[in-house]
Amino acid sequence: MSEENNLLLEVDNLHTSFFTDAGEVKAVNGVTFNLEKGKTLGIVGESGSGKSVTAYSIMQILAETGRVVEGEIRYKGEDITKWDEKKLSKYRGEKVSIIFQDPMTSLNPVFTIGYQLKEAILLHTNKNKDEAWKRAVEMLTLVGVNEPESRMKQYPFELSGGMRQRVMIAMALCCEPDILIADEPTTALDVTIQAQILELMQDLQKKLGMAIIMVTHDLGVIASMCDEIIVMYGGRVCERGTADDIFYHPAHEYTKGLLRSIPTTENMNERLVPIGGTPINLLNMPKGCAFCPRCENAMKICLEEVPEEYQVGEHHRASCWMNVMDLYESEEAKA
């Protein structure tokens, strides 16, 4: 039973679509994953892969045109897609929080930092104004903002990008949520500040024990901090596994291509091997594997059928027909 108690969030065959004038945009097409207490899950993918929409679906903060059309998101066993707005507003911020990519635009420019931090605390707890102020200062201290008392009276434009992201993290964590969703938390920041923020997130996780969902396009960011990694393309999960599985034994053609195309310290004098073609158009999805128009090793079956997930290693699964071929071959060899 202990295992089940650790299970915080189950995303089961999630389909999220946006209904636009041009037609239905299937942003997420059947994403499944589980998140346990205190673990870090990384979701990587290019723009348009559905990684952010997955995160927004979990928060239920999709744009008006967007809707979860199929599947369940279970928080501690309860399907949140069936909850009403009242219940959801308790859930958002208190149980699950999110920090966004751009700390410049996600804080309100006309209110002080203190006001915005207090707002979240007053909404979700029974604290009075003075207690909320104290709690806000405490949170700012925790995320490493210097002179928290005077920062409380400042406006967002008076702070640097790194400081603003710290304030965002403080705001997200002030009600001690079980899950923190970080949607590209460091993309808008400089490398030295990025290192500070990543370090801070890992520290806070140790102290507060929340689970983190790290959504990013940067393979470097997730390599060091995730227990499990999900690689997404065209709204589907291509591959999942530990960092070692994904980086050292990639099984999906897309993951392989992605790893070949990034500059590293080792391949600095070699030519990069890019993935050909252009990112997919979600309005016009291929019938089979989403990646097959750009895949070098695409076969006939890739065009026609969506591959299922196959076990590659202990925690390692991939949805690529190439793996099925390999399985057949190894079975034939045995026979």
Next chain:
Amino acid sequence: MSENEKKPLLKVEHLKQYFPVSQGFHKIPLKAVDDISFEIMPGETLGLVGESGCGKTTVGRTILRLYEPTAGRIAFEDQVLFDSGELYDEEGNQILDEKGRPKKGRRVEVNMLPYRKKMQMVFQDPYSSLDPRMTVEEIVGEPLDTHHLYKNKKERREKVLSLLETVGLNAEHAMRYAHEFSGGQRQRIGIARALAVNPSFIVCDEAVSALDVSIQAQVLNMFEDLQDKLGIAYLFIAHDLLVVQHISDRIAVMYLGHMMEIADADELMNHPIHPYTLSLLSAIPIPDPETARHSHRIILEGDVPSPLHMPTGCPFRTRCKYATEKCAMERPPLTDRGNGHKCACWNR
């Protein structure tokens, strides 16, 4: 050709770019670029890295004189494009007259139009740097119009099509508008526009930063191919160190408008000297779990100071763990540490 005979394509000396900023009733200078010197050889790529606000974009724009430099000297292919007339001795110290004022030589400001043919720029944002009301043919053809590079309409069209082909697009794309393209394709259009006048030098200002990783590799390879084929020199401005080290022959590191270190790409990545470069390199998230687990990040304390209130002496001293009293008193000069590896630090 021996080393001595090789002449730099672009020579920048003691370049300064200050922007006046109002603070109450006063105007104080924001020193975006403060005394920077470097050279770029023909067909070479110089990478320029630094955090946001360090002045790397300003350097790129000032070289092309999109901003009028406050002081300094810019020479391109032996022709002085701009010279504010300040005189410097061989050690790089400014020559002063009897009254202690800087001694002035002749001021030179050249009409840039003929040089726009040789120096071009590729911008960061492929979404806002293309006019949404122009077709691709009009966008790529515009520099040809400006510099009268064709005899008749047929020749113009042929040139545009061959340019599109060079960047991996085809004739059917010529009639479309920019919004019909993906980010990577738009960046290709921007590159085709820069190539239209057959330049020998291109400033790439964060040219691949807005692109997805898989597309980024395509565009990086294209930059390298074009360099091999056409012998273009690049000033490659980016904040992503892994991208810069991949494409660059030499790398320059900037901090708060100052040049901290400049060296060959391999040398800089493997044997950095300046404490700032060290921490910058250690902060790169390495896409390799094993190295990431064992690497030790040097976490810099605090933020970059405001360029309006620059620290005295070395600009990095407020965040530097090696900082001594001397660092606060005097600005360290960029000195040669052998093999063209230059570094501005008193302590290392």
